[in-house]
Amino acid sequence: MKERRNEIMIHTDMLRAQIRAADDERQQISSELHERISKIDKLRKRYEILMVAMAPPEGEEEKSQAYYVIKVGRGSIVYPTRSKISLEFKFCDVANGKFANFHIS
Numbered sequence: 001m002k003e004r005r006n007e008i009m010i011h012t013d014m015l016r017a018q019i020r021a022a023d024d025e026r027q028q029i030s031s032e033l034h035e036r037i038s039k040i041d042k043l044r045k046r047y048e049i050l051m052v053a054m055a056p057p058e059g060e061e062e063k064s065q066a067y068y069v070i071k072v073g074r075g076s077i078v079y080p081t082r083s084k085i086s087l088e089f090k091f092c093d094v095a096n097g098k099f100a101n102f103h104i105s
Helices: 002-054 065-074
Strands: 087-092 099-104
Touching: none
Parallel strands: none
Antiparallel strands: 087 099
16 A cells, blocks of 8 residues: 555656646746747837838828839939939849849939
């Protein structure tokens, strides 16, 4: 009878240790989840601020970068001096998709 009680005690201690380990792992995963959620919220807020800052004035429609590149290429945009035009052209090879980024200022 004593041996059986000892076996039961050993088994319950082992189960308690497993519960403790699972609880520690759950707490660690929970803290990582909250950390990632806060990073997502921070990035979302930063994106919203940028979208408000970059939005066109009220009453004007938003024009793409390609629109301005075509306008410059046609020469339909007249600038006071050509030296004030700054045209940035960046190529990004994203998984062989080759995207171009234009910036006119």
